[in-house]
Amino acid sequence: MKTNLVLVAVFVLALFCFGCGDGVDGNVAGDPDSSDAAQTDNLAMSTASSIDWAHTAPVMLHGSNLPVCPSAELNGTRCHARVVVDDQNKPKASTGPTGYGPSQFRSAYNVSGTAAGTPLIAIVDAYDDPNILADLNTYSTTFGIPTMAACPTSPWPPTAPCFRKVDQSGGTSYPKADAGWALEISLDVEIAHAVCQNCAILLVEAKSAGTTDLMTAIDRARTMGAKAISNSWGGGESSSETSYDSHFNYKGIAFTVSSGDSGYGVEWPAASPYVTAVGGTTLTLTGGGARASETVWSGAGSGCSKYEAQPSFQTALGLATCKKRMVADVSADADPNTGAAVYDSVSYQGQKGWFQVGGTSLAAPLIAAIYALGGVGNVQANSMPYSLGAYTINLFDVISGSNGRCSPSYLCTGVAKYDGPSGLGTPIGATAF
Numbered sequence: 001m002k003t004n005l006v007l008v009a010v011f012v013l014a015l016f017c018f019g020c021g022d023g024v025d026g027n028v029a030g031d032p033d034s035s036d037a038a039q040t041d042n043l044a045m046s047t048a049s050s051i052d053w054a055h056t057a058p059v060m061l062h063g064s065n066l067p068v069c070p071s072a073e074l075n076g077t078r079c080h081a082r083v084v085v086d087d088q089n090k091p092k093a094s095t096g097p098t099g100y101g102p103s104q105f106r107s108a109y110n111v112s113g114t115a116a117g118t119p120l121i122a123i124v125d126a127y128d129d130p131n132i133l134a135d136l137n138t139y140s141t142t143f144g145i146p147t148m149a150a151c152p153t154s155p156w157p158p159t160a161p162c163f164r165k166v167d168q169s170g171g172t173s174y175p176k177a178d179a180g181w182a183l184e185i186s187l188d189v190e191i192a193h194a195v196c197q198n199c200a201i202l203l204v205e206a207k208s209a210g211t212t213d214l215m216t217a218i219d220r221a222r223t224m225g226a227k228a229i230s231n232s233w234g235g236g237e238s239s240s241e242t243s244y245d246s247h248f249n250y251k252g253i254a255f256t257v258s259s260g261d262s263g264y265g266v267e268w269p270a271a272s273p274y275v276t277a278v279g280g281t282t283l284t285l286t287g288g289g290a291r292a293s294e295t296v297w298s299g300a301g302s303g304c305s306k307y308e309a310q311p312s313f314q315t316a317l318g319l320a321t322c323k324k325r326m327v328a329d330v331s332a333d334a335d336p337n338t339g340a341a342v343y344d345s346v347s348y349q350g351q352k353g354w355f356q357v358g359g360t361s362l363a364a365p366l367i368a369a370i371y372a373l374g375g376v377g378n379v380q381a382n383s384m385p386y387s388l389g390a391y392t393i394n395l396f397d398v399i400s401g402s403n404g405r406c407s408p409s410y411l412c413t414g415v416a417k418y419d420g421p422s423g424l425g426t427p428i429g430a431t432a433f
C-alpha cells in the first residue's frame with residue numbers, strides 16, 4: 001500500500017512534466033529511484049504553472065487498438081471499451097493526457113452550463129475499481145474541472161455533487177478487482193463527470209459480468225434514485241433476452257447502452273426497446289474545439305434485432321424494411337483514434353496513468369450525462385430524441401461512413417436522417433434529450 005501511495009505521488013508530479021523538455025510521452029516509470037524523483041520534482045516546480053490542460057490542444061494518439069475487457073465470459077457479455085496500443089500491442093500509457101478531455105467533448109456537442117438540481121447518474125459495470133474516486137479527482141484536477149468528494153449517506157439521493165460506489169446489494173462488499181473493467185469504469189465515471197460536472201455519480205459494481213448480476217446492479221441503481229443509468233457492455237442476442245427487458249421498463253429514467261464494438265450486428269441489452277441504444281462515431285475537431293466532422297465509426301454495432309419488437313417511435317420513421325427493433329437510437333464519439341483521455345492508476349497489462357480509450361463505451365456515459373443535463377420527465381426516455389420532433393435541428397445528422405455490408409444499407413451506413421450506426425444523430429446540446 002505504501003509503495004502504491006509513493007507511486008501515485010510520483011505520477012501526479014510526473015503529470016506536470018508531460019510535454020516539457022524532451023517531450024516525455026513514454027510509459028509511466030515502474031520504480032523511479034530517488035534522483036529521478038528529485039528531477040521530476042524540480043521540473044514540476046518550473047513547469048506546473050505553464051501547463052494548462054483545460055485550455056491546451058489535446059495530444060491525440062493514432063494507432064491500433066484492442067478491447068479492454070477479457071474475451072466474453074459466462075453468457076457472452078463484455079465491456080465495450082477499446083484502448084490505443086503500441087506496435088507491440090501493449091496499451092499506451094502516458095504521464096499526461098492523450099485524447100479528448102472535458103472541454104473538447106462539451107464544445108463538440110454544444111454542451112454548456114450545469115444540470116438543474118443534482119441529477120444522479122449511475123454507472124453500472126462489473127467488478128471493482130479500487131482507485132476510482134482518487135483517479136476521478138486526478139482527472140478533474142488535471143483538466144481544471146470540479147473535484148468530487150465521497151457522498152454522505154444522508155441525504156440520499158444527494159443534494160450536492162459527490163461520488164459513491166456500492167456493490168450490487170447497495171453495500172460496500174465490493175467484488176474482486178479487475179484491471180480491464182477498472183479501465184472501463186475509469187472511462188465511464190470520468191466521461192460522465194466531464195459532461196455533467198454538477199451531477200452526482202453512483203457507481204454500482206456487479207459481482208460478475210453475468211446477466212443476473214448485471215441486472216441486479218441495474219435494479220440497484222434504479223432503486224437508489226438514478227435518473228440516468230449508463231451501461232457500457234453487452235453481448236450477442238439470444239431468444240431469452242426479452243425476458244430481461246422488464247429491468248429497463250421504467251419511465252423517467254434514461255438507460256443508455258453501448259451498441260457494441262464489433263461493427264455491423266446487434267447486441268443486447270442495446271436491443272431492448274426500453275433503452276437508448278448508443279452507437280458510435282469518429283469525431284474530429286476544429287482548432288477551436290468545435291465539431292469539424294463526424295462520421296460513422298467502423299466498429300459501432302447496429303442492425304435489426306432478431307427478437308425485440310419495434311417501438312412505435314421507430315415505426316413512425318417509416319423504414320418498413322426492418323420490422324423489429326432497430327439499433328442504434330443516437331450516437332457519440334467512439335473511435336479510439338478520436339478517443340477520450342482516461343486516467344487509471346490500476347495497473348493494466350503493466351501500464352497505468354493516462355490512456356486513450358474509445359469504443360461505444362465512451363458514447364454511452366456521454367449520452368447518459370446529456371440526458372441528465374436535459375432532465376428526464378415522466379416518459380420513456382429513449383423516445384425523447386424521436387418524440388421531440390425536431391431532431392434534425394437538435395441532433396447532428398451523421399451522413400457518411402459505414403460499419404460493414406448489409407441490406408438495406410441504412411442499417412450499416414451513415415445516410416441522411418436515421419441510420420443504424422449513428423441512429424438519429426449526435427448531440428447538439430441537450431435539447432433532444
Ligand SMILES: [Ca+2]
Nearest residue numbers: 398415416417
Ligand atoms: Ca444519419
